[in-house]
Amino acid sequence: MIEDPTVNHPGELNKLDFEEFVEKLGNIVEKSPVVAAAVWSKRPFYSLQDVHKAACDFIDGLPMNGKEGLLRCFPDLAGTLARERRLGSESTGEQRSAGLLELTTEEQTNITRLNSRYKTKFGIPFVLCARLNKKGAILRGMKTRINNCREEEIKTGIEEAKKICWLRLVDALQPEQVVVMSKL
Numbered sequence: 431m432i433e434d435p436t437v438n439h440p441g442e443l444n445k446l447d448f449e450e451f452v453e454k455l456g457n458i459v460e461k462s463p464v465v466a467a468a469v470w471s472k473r474p475f476y477s478l479q480d481v482h483k484a485a486c487d488f489i490d491g492l493p494m495n496g497k498e499g500l501l502r503c504f505p506d507l508a509g510t511l512a513r514e515r516r517l518g519s520e521s522t523g524e525q526r527s528a529g530l531l532e533l534t535t536e537e538q539t540n541i542t543r544l545n546s547r548y549k550t551k552f553g554i555p556f557v558l559c560a561r562l563n564k565k566g567a568i569l570r571g572m573k574t575r576i577n578n579c580r581e582e583e584i585k586t587g588i589e590e591a592k593k594i595c596w597l598r599l600v601d602a603l604q605p606e607q608v609v610v611m612s613k614l
């Protein structure tokens with residue numbers, strides 16, 4: 431089988447045993463190693479996209495309370511953990527890249543109020559892929575999404591979690607683990 435050389439091949443990933451695999455990819459979805467644990471049994475993988483698809487298929491197959499549970503594992507954007515510099519390393523990088531760790535007092539007040547209104551309305555945190563947004567767009571997104579219905583927000587939050595998952599996956603496998611292969 432000829433592989434597309436532009437597709438990163440996680441050749442080394444297929445050699446990891448269960449513990450090593452979960453250790454490496456356990457946080458591709460925040461504090462939810464069960465995703466990596468489920469993905470492991472879908473080996474072998476022929477591309478990073480394959481790994482991501484296995485994660486997304488697992489997430490999509492969860493019942494509604496499972497999806498809500500995954501969303502609840504994400505720390506608030508610019509929330510208490512961020513302000514106290516107690517986020518995990520992935521979240522710290524993501525929130526920093528969006529400018530959420532250096533907010534003005536007014537921006538911090540606005541985002542705190544919106545996070546709280548959102549949680550009161552939906553019972554889940556507002557989840558968005560911070561690395562693909564800047565703080566202005568995030569604030570606008572919060573103001574818009576708060577008008578949606580709960581079902582729509584669970585769907586949107588999960589789609590954002592999948593984007594976060596993809597970027598974390600790429601990070602976790604680069605540069606040392608990614609082997610571009612021309613033949614399998």
Ligand SMILES: NC(=O)N[C@H]1NC(=O)NC1=O
Pocket residue numbers: 504505506507520521522524525555556557558559560561594
């Ligand atoms: N609430 C939320 O979206 N949290 C996050 N998003 C992201 O990209 N990193 C996070 O920690």
